[in-house]
Amino acid sequence: MNDERRGNGVPVQTVAAPRSLPAAPLPTVRPSLALLTDRYELTMLQAALADGTAHRHCVFEVFTRRLPPGRRYGVLAGTGRVLEALSAFRFGDAELSYLAGTGVVDDRTLDFLRGYRFTGTVTGYAEGETFFPGSPVLQVEGTFAEAVLLETLVLSILNHDSAVASAASRMTSAAVGRPCLEMGSRRAHEQAAVAAARAAVVAGFAGTSNLEAGFRYGLATIGTAAHAFTLLHDDEEAAFAAQVASAGTGTTLLVDTYDVRRGVERAVAAAGTSLGSVRLDSGDLGTLAVEVRAQLDALGAHGTKIVVSSDLDEYAIAGLAAVPVDSYGVGTSVVTGSGAPTCGMVYKLVARAGADGVLEPVAKASTLKTSQGGRKAAARRLDAEGRAVQEVVLSGPDEAVTAWEPHGAVAGDGELRPLHVPLVTDGAVDSRWVGAYGVENAVLRHQASRSELPRGARRLSHGDPAIPTVEVALAEPVAP
Amino acid sequence: MNDERRGNGVPVQTVAAPRSLPAAPLPTVRPSLALLTDRYELTMLQAALADGTAHRHCVFEVFTRRLPPGRRYGVLAGTGRVLEALSAFRFGDAELSYLAGTGVVDDRTLDFLRGYRFTGTVTGYAEGETFFPGSPVLQVEGTFAEAVLLETLVLSILNHDSAVASAASRMTSAAVGRPCLEMGSRRAHEQAAVAAARAAVVAGFAGTSNLEAGFRYGLATIGTAAHAFTLLHDDEEAAFAAQVASAGTGTTLLVDTYDVRRGVERAVAAAGTSLGSVRLDSGDLGTLAVEVRAQLDALGAHGTKIVVSSDLDEYAIAGLAAVPVDSYGVGTSVVTGSGAPTCGMVYKLVARAGADGVLEPVAKASTLKTSQGGRKAAARRLDAEGRAVQEVVLSGPDEAVTAWEPHGAVAGDGELRPLHVPLVTDGAVDSRWVGAYGVENAVLRHQASRSELPRGARRLSHGDPAIPTVEVALAEPVAP
Known part of the structure; x- marks a missing residue:
């Protein structure tokens, strides 16, 4: 090991020897x-x-x-x-x-x-x-x-x-x-x-x-390609050509490594109008997707889909509902x-x-974490349209809970779907x-x-x- | 398999047969x-x-x-x-x-x-x-x-x-x-x-x-015991006696299953004043710890420590700094x-x-994710008291970066600790x-x-x- 060459001679303090276990690691x-x-x-x-x-x-x-x-x-x-x-x-x-x-x-x-x-x-x-x-x-x-x-x-x-x-x-x-x-x-x-x-x-x-x-x-x-793949090549054209040659025109090309508009042009040039998808992984996805959709359509690539990614969550997804994107990464x-x-x-x-073999309900009794003792049964109560209206949790004598069926006395209004x-x-x-x-x-x-x-x-x-x-x-x- | 007995006859929809893979699971x-x-x-x-x-x-x-x-x-x-x-x-x-x-x-x-x-x-x-x-x-x-x-x-x-x-x-x-x-x-x-x-x-x-x-x-x-262990037993005294018999008086007894004050009494009764620790896992830990410390001292259990747990984070830990607790779970x-x-x-x-074998810096160039190209060296700049003042990230020609040593031209004020x-x-x-x-x-x-x-x-x-x-x-x- 040559510390000097790769480590810039850093004097890292290490322990003299393993304390108890061998240094060789266990399987991961x-x-x-x-x-x-x-x-x-x-x-x-x-x-x-x-x-x-x-x-x-x-x-x-x-x-x-x-x-x-x-x-x-x-x-x-x-x-x-x-x-x-x-x-x-x-x-x-x-x-x-x-x-x-x-x-x-x-x-x-x-x-x-x-x-x-x-x-x-x-x-x-x-x-x-x-x-x-x-x-x-x-x-x-x-x-x-x-x-x-x-x-x-x-x-x-x-x-x-x-x-x-x-x-x-x-x-x-x-x-x-x-x-x-x-x-x-x-x-x-x-x-x-x-x-x-x-x-x-x-x-x-x-x-x-x-x-x-x-x-x-x-x-x-599923998978597309990383920016690293484009950067590995001499230029974006070479990267797209390599991906299309390897994965076919149905592939998804990542178009935002350099300039999105040029990227889309090159993507359609590389794969033709049968290109599967383009992916956008940065920037204002809503605005970009509208522009890219228009550009794809203008190029005749009406069937090419748009995949978006980049820190999406449920709110961002909802915010893109009116935007012409086709799937969310x-x-x-x-x-x-x-x-x-x-x-x-x-x-x-x-x-x-207990010591007598009879099952008894138990529960912690102190503050703030009060729990209901005993085994539970559970059912979802549905209204006449089959819509859930209550989560019903049934407790009581263990024989009653284990024998409980939805047609029993507690059914009340609506169907009970056992869970x-x-x-x-x-x-x-x-x-x-x-x-x-x-x-x-x-x-x-x-x-x-x-x-x-x-x-x-x-x-x-x-x-x-x-x-x-x-x-x-x-x-x-x-x-x- | 008897669905009716344990499942309350629930009509669960399942697929007719596995689509592609056998139903037998792979190793976890x-x-x-x-x-x-x-x-x-x-x-x-x-x-x-x-x-x-x-x-x-x-x-x-x-x-x-x-x-x-x-x-x-x-x-x-x-x-x-x-x-x-x-x-x-x-x-x-x-x-x-x-x-x-x-x-x-x-x-x-x-x-x-x-x-x-x-x-x-x-x-x-x-x-x-x-x-x-x-x-x-x-x-x-x-x-x-x-x-x-x-x-x-x-x-x-x-x-x-x-x-x-x-x-x-x-x-x-x-x-x-x-x-x-x-x-x-x-x-x-x-x-x-x-x-x-x-x-x-x-x-x-x-x-x-x-x-x-x-x-x-x-x-x-490390480990203590769960509330389930106390609830398993006929009463708290039996649970504490069993734990002390098994683990010795140096053990940690969980005292908040029923009533903390009674729990502490029973803990010291079970283990004596050489009891290792008591654990509090619910409630207002700050107030409880002060009370429990006083109670332990009054019982002569001056060496018995207090372990607290229950949704602690760094803020809760800081908030307990002035409270007589001994460790945080x-x-x-x-x-x-x-x-x-x-x-x-x-x-x-x-x-x-590149095609010529010469290493070249590369970086994604589009909006919002601009990255510095090229390999980096890194060092922490320390002031005269050895206190960190800067994270120094060095880039440039690859030969310069790989050959860089802290005694070179960019050292400036203070020591540079290579990272x-x-x-x-x-x-x-x-x-x-x-x-x-x-x-x-x-x-x-x-x-x-x-x-x-x-x-x-x-x-x-x-x-x-x-x-x-x-x-x-x-x-x-x-x-x-």
């Missing part, structure tokens, strides 16, 4: 997901194994207390990824050695972890479903030991993916039918980018630039949740068996919700759920949730 | 990172391989045009992760089959990708260094083909990790010596959470709850960059060889910057760099960058 990703976990889950497990409470039957619920400020609805995403992650949540030799070596847990706990498989049951909203404050979007049921270990992983996935999908849905709504294309990988953690692409598609995006997301989930991938704002990069979902113990579907039954994952198939089902669910919301739900301005969450107490079991 | 993470890439990088490569420009020598630079609104400085993080990722950026059979099957690139490009190894050179700011608008924090030099492929991966890592570190540094600064503990995994994508923990530690956090981050990077892990705000979840860094081609260090030389990674060792070096660099900034840099209020970025043109080569 590892097949086991079991350590994507907060330490306290393992120490709680150890204490509960010691006093016998670890095997108490428990119900945990995932919900959020509020939507991001001003949002009308949230979009649940990531459920399929939670289910996919379960089979990789395994403590192998590497993980157990680390836990043993650092003294995180004792031998009894290590033995438990070595054999860990989730054998419980998971119920929840279908991926793509809209949600509101208090919506019980996921329920995890099993022993305390098996359910507590999933807290961090479940929340990480649902909070991230739902934040992206919730923002993405506002964008596809604002685009009123014009395709939105996800191009934000570079503004997100490299693995989060894959999940963000998937979540954007769940909420209606037409495709993504992220190849890994295409590979894993069968998503449509969205980056930073969609992968960062457009101002709300996480959802605030929590994973709370709502019921557990919970089975996701994992006794450890077996329902294959409708995973992989590429799961994404397709989530896309359908989101379309149906959003179209059912009141029209005001699509407003971008700040406001209250589109429908109120109403809690209904079930008094006694309804006969099945 | 895969060892190759090569598809963590925007599609256009591969299509640009194909076009450049076809017309011969792919082998032109290029210099790409990473920089940001501006800091998040009001921020005084940024903190570079993720450099070590970029270096670690290089060895996993390989196109194997799975990746190549996907690219061939979906027609993303042609056979010539597939052949190139099969043999892809980065053999170029990377120079940049040391991880942990502070940066400002225009700081050339990373330079990637090699053929267009080998350097363009890294754009998305490099930006994903640096934008994410630097956003977290930049926020974390404000928190550790506001905490004036009290430990900050990273607990935000559940509010971030599951793999981003690991990187966020690492970035927080680079910026001075004392530890993390994330076990994978402990495993991969040798970070200190920080979640959402640190992992989401405290309002700035990405850094806006870009990866721009700044110089490339670039060698990271990868002809494909060989400098081991000082990777793994656990790399994190330790980054921690040291951040401490030194931050302490060198003007005192106003630590102000949390909105303002201009702590030092101005000054561009200096080098006219001709300085003799080495």
Whole structure:
């Protein structure tokens, strides 16, 4: 290593030697997901194994207390990824050695972890479903030991993916039918980018630039070219000629490296009037798009489309509604949740068996975080036109909640559409919700759920949730 | 699968069969990172391989045009992760089959990708260094083909990790010596959470709850218990007894599940006056901490510390400066960059060889995104007290920039501390910057760099960058 040549002789202070671990890095990703976990889950497990409470039957619920400020609805995403992650949540030799070596847990706990498989049951909203404050979007049921270990992983996935999908849905709504294309990988953690692409598609995006997301989930991938490609060449003509020769006349040429008007001229000269698209990635997109459309038409390139990108969010998309653009490339704002990069979902113990084995509701009782105890059922109340009017959350005796059906006593006015579907039954994952198939089902669910919301739900301005969450107490079991 | 029992008979619309890919999901993470890439990088490569420009020598630079609104400085993080990722950026059979099957690139490009190894050179700011608008924090030099492929991966890592570190540094600064503990995994994508923990530690956090981050990077892990652990038990006394029996009296007991005053009483009753800490996770933390400190002292537990958590950010931490708390558990705000979840860094081609092999500066010339062409050198100008006064970015003839040393003609007043260090030389990674060792070096660099900034840099209020970025043109080569 020659510090002097490339580093200008900078005297960087470094530690003399690695303190504990070897300097050689571990693989960037590892097949086991079991350590994507907060330490306290393992120490709680150890204490509960010691006093016998670890095997108490428990119900945990995932919900959020509020939507991001001003949002009308949230979009649940990531459920399929939670289910996919379960089979990789395994403590192998590497993980157990680390836990043993650092003294995180004792031998009894290590033995438990070595054999860990989730054998419980998971119920929840279908991926793509809209949600509101208090919506019980996921329920995890099993022993305390098996359910507590999933807290961090479940929340990480649902909070991230739902934040992206919730923002993405506002964008596809604002685009009123014009395709939105996800191009934000570079503004997100490299693995989060894959999940963000998937979540954007769940909420209606037409495709993504992220190849890994295409590979894993069968998503449509899209791409144009960067300014670097034009700059690499001796001039814009050479760059466009090279791209057309390689990708055909249907390609998208980036026309704003030097001068947009000259760029459009050269683009049509290179590809002819059958040029697929031009992309604008800087400047006043509204004004430019009008000018470029007129220029393309004057050149006879009536079929050439205009793709715009450059810091678009739902407001910018809405602002371009009357402008002749054909699709939106969205980056930073969609992968960062457009101002709300996480959802605030929590994973709370709502019921557990006592020493007698009977399930009892539990809830934290101190100030400011009061939670309703007990397992919930959930349904969306629809009016005569099939329009959503309430998020109905039902609680009460556990037998009543689990036996509840929409035709029971609390139906009241309008239809009640139940919201919970089975996701994992006794450890077996329902294959409708995973992989590429799961994404397709989530896309359908989101379309149906959003179209059912009141029209005001699509407003971008700040406001209250589109429908109120109403809690209904079930008094006694309804006969099945 | 029994839909009726757990799903309340919900008629969920699903697609009849998977469209293209099998329903069985792929592994959640895969060892190759090569598809963590925007599609256009591969299509640009194909076009450049076809017309011969792919082998032109290029210099790409990473920089940001501006800091998040009001921020005084940024903190570079993720450099070590970029270096670690290089060895996993390989196109194997799975990746190549996907690219061939979906027609993303042609056979010539597939052949190139099969043999892809980065053999170029990377120079940049040391991880942990502070940066400002225009700081050339990373330079990637090699053929267009080998350097363009890294754009998305490099930006994903640096934008994410630097956003977290930049926020974390404000928190550790506001905490004036009290430990900050990273607990935000559940509010971030599951793999981003690991990187966020690492970035927080680079910026001075004392530890993390994330076990994978402990495993991969040798970070200190910390943890207490959740409200679920108390609720699992018949009462708070039983929960505290179980935790103390398992973890010893030095543990941290969470005292706000029911009533804080009673919780503190029971905590000291369970562990005695040698109780390590109590944690407050809700309510008015300032008022509560004063009351709890008095109560602990009255009970004789003078050594018992108080850990606070619950939506802390740098402002809340600063607001607790006069309150008797001992450490801060920080979640959402640190992992989401405290309002700035990405850094806006870009990866721009700044110089490339022409047909004659001579390196020439290049830059996009259209409106609003004007960039300075050519490779840069960079140094921090220090006053007589060693306090930073300017970020100096030097450009000019490439021979002058690469040969530049701080003792040359442009030194002017004060010392110039060069900022670039060698990271990868002809494909060989400098081991000082990777793994656990790399994190330790980054921690040291951040401490030194931050302490060198003007005192106003630590102000949390909105303002201009702590030092101005000054561009200096080098006219001709300085003799080495």
